[in-house]
Amino acid sequence: MEKVIRIGTRESQLALWQAHQVNNLLTAQGYRTELVPIKSEGDIDLVTPLYEIGVQGIFTKSLDIALLNGRIDIAVHSYKDVPTQLPQQIVTAAILERGPVKDLLVYKTNTDFLEQPDYIANIATSSVRRKAQWLRKYPQHQLHNLRGNVNTRLQKLAAENWDGAIFAAAGLERINVRPETSVELDWMLPAPAQGAVVAVCREDDAFCLNACAPFNHAPTALTTKVEREFLRTLMGGCTTPISAYAHIQDDTVFFEGEICSLDGTKFFSTSRQSATGNATNIGKDAAEELLAKGAAEIVAQIRNVK
Numbered sequence: 001m002e003k004v005i006r007i008g009t010r011e012s013q014l015a016l017w018q019a020h021q022v023n024n025l026l027t028a029q030g031y032r033t034e035l036v037p038i039k040s041e042g043d044i045d046l047v048t049p050l051y052e053i054g055v056q057g058i059f060t061k062s063l064d065i066a067l068l069n070g071r072i073d074i075a076v077h078s079y080k081d082v083p084t085q086l087p088q089q090i091v092t093a094a095i096l097e098r099g100p101v102k103d104l105l106v107y108k109t110n111t112d113f114l115e116q117p118d119y120i121a122n123i124a125t126s127s128v129r130r131k132a133q134w135l136r137k138y139p140q141h142q143l144h145n146l147r148g149n150v151n152t153r154l155q156k157l158a159a160e161n162w163d164g165a166i167f168a169a170a171g172l173e174r175i176n177v178r179p180e181t182s183v184e185l186d187w188m189l190p191a192p193a194q195g196a197v198v199a200v201c202r203e204d205d206a207f208c209l210n211a212c213a214p215f216n217h218a219p220t221a222l223t224t225k226v227e228r229e230f231l232r233t234l235m236g237g238c239t240t241p242i243s244a245y246a247h248i249q250d251d252t253v254f255f256e257g258e259i260c261s262l263d264g265t266k267f268f269s270t271s272r273q274s275a276t277g278n279a280t281n282i283g284k285d286a287a288e289e290l291l292a293k294g295a296a297e298i299v300a301q302i303r304n305v306k
């Protein structure tokens, strides 16, 4: 009897949606699968020595451990939550076609306040990237922390006296929430790999690598690689005020990248374009350009906060 591929997922609605995507792609090819929900904390302490990667990856750690322990065969992650360096013995099996990339402002009543320079709006997000970018554009506004999964954050927004909160469009869409009072923040450059989903497996698991290869989406793999190389060269972290977005049009990769100080007062941004066949290094080159221009000062500031 053919092997059952165990797909590990966190238990949030967003994580489950993403794991179901991978599940559907595998079953459509005739593979037998099983979804294995993994608690975020749980039995981590018994096995932490297996985990070689250090402080990064709070969202991905418990799944990585389950993978290394052989409890699951594939782990599915939001790619933007995955540290730029994967744990030893874990490799990318497939990157799925990217969904919506942008961030949205979910607002309370209207967005007139965005045009009023004297109004001190209250905006909620716990993302240092979104805070920094927001303060850069609206230095007078007050930012508030807003943690938890997407549903929790929406409930909190409804309960608090805030003007709005920022969400990834992909996260809302995947849990089937379409707030009427929302606006796309087209000026806000997203997190590297935002909107993309990755399936990872053990490096020696030829069966899973083979099973996932057909649904690896080459354009998404290329653009997210460029974005993550930009992040890795600048900093390496996954919760930093670093933004990057690459997209392909007519066989050309267009890249934009940015690093911003936490208070939004200093920033460096750059862009590149390159033929798709030639684009693998443009994220790294762009990061090196910003480091040469003085971005290292911002990187040092970010590191000190942690």
Ligand SMILES: NCc1[nH]cc(CCC(=O)O)c1CC(=O)O
Binding pocket: 014, 078, 079, 080, 081, 150, 166, 167, 168, 170, 171, 172, 193, 194, 195, 196
């Ligand atoms: N940090 C949590 C997280 N990780 C992935 C998503 C949504 C999906 C995505 O951005 O790819 C979210 C929610 C959010 O940022 O609002």
